Amino acid sequence: MSKELKFSVSSVSESSAKTKVQTRGFDLIVDEPEALGGTNEAPNPVEYVLAGYAGCINVVAHIVAEEFKIRLENFKVDIDGYLNPNRLFGKSLKDRAGYKNIDVRLHTTSNIDPELKKKWLAEINHRCPVNDNLTNTTPISFSIN
Template sequence: MTTASATHLGSIIDATTAAVADNVANAHVVFRASGTPEYAVGSAIALGGYTVHVDEPQALGGENTAPNPVEFYLAALISCQVVTYRFWSERLGITFDDIAIDAEGDLDVRGFFGLDDDVRPGFTAVRVEVAVRGPESPERYRELQDAVDAHCPVLDLTKAPTPVETTLVIA
């Protein structure tokens, strides 16, 4: 991370800490997304001012025009890990020269297709590999990893149950 970006991140951390200390309601943020069908099994997802496209490979009925939902999950996990590593390296005063993160997940499609109700429809395992290079000791990088694993929001979505309420609106 460059000195300029570390300084900018440091001021954001300080400003957020102060805002939450002044009023804990400032800690609550709501993120939104909405989607509509596209192609055979794809979708267009509106995320703020952005639109992302989601599809499935041909073997799963799609046209392979975009990443599939579980690939987006892996992308969300990796991107959240990158942000969280950068945030916590700043907080802990741990420097690194480079970081690269890879993730892969195992999925048994029998669960999704309803071929075996004993097989879960989601990932049965996810593996994340973080390669970090820099001047710190291995112990310091393990300290950083522990902080990231304890505070990464997308990792938390997988590790801890999150209440989800689904409402069907029939027009």
Template sequence: MTKTATATVATPLRPISKDGLIALAEKAKANPNVIKSLPVTTVCEGQFRNLTYVRDLPAHVIDEPPSLLGEDTAPNPSEAVLASLGSCLSVGIHANATMRGITLTKLELHLEGDINITGVWGIGDLSEKRLGFTDIRVKVDIEGDASREELDALVAHSNIWSPVANTLRNPVSVEVGLA
């Protein structure tokens, strides 16, 4: 932000190509039933530190905090879920703002999730309980050249269409077995 004698000027976020978004939307509309598989590989380095490889990117590190016997070198798996949700919502909000002609100058998402960890991966308290997050709260701190009502509608629309939010909201088949 730049402050002048009379006003504060907000710097827009790095823009997204609206033409690129339109082309992407048209491609999706032309073939709405495409399902894409997203392969990743996770390798345990030792203790609870894991390296996950996606495309040709450097390894994405996941670890546990010392309270869960990790080395505290990276987010734990549950924190990574919240990070994925926050990033997915942010991408959707920014893309939809661009399509609606809204220039954003601030987009921060603050996430918090409630989780019972007493089962500690099936070796702790094994009494019946809900596993995983029971509640997730997301607060979006957003600024741009739109009214509060327009920004609220933008966030609500992006939440409805977020793939990660819907993965968390809806049942999904998960198969785990030996290779």
């Protein structure tokens, strides 16, 4: 498959902290916790980043496991992201606005040979599109009507 895939979202602001997003016929709500000015009705943007990352790792882990003949059982992905909100709120430019670091932990009850596990993890890391976007610079263009 060499054809590029295009993914798109369209969003409408419902408040200063809440956004309604549509993609492929799905409606998503993005909101902030009350402590950050939202109504806590849905995950916030940085939580969706981690959720997307976990979903991507899940897909790639299963693809690679099948290729490597690993019978994947009870697979689980836990991710923690750490960010300093000072830049977001205009208090300091010391730290970046995004995640300073992200910890990914994969869990499975499968008994995988240590060398094969190492190769499997490296391949997941190498092939996950969200991992690629989080670890490499992606050109982004902004425009306004």
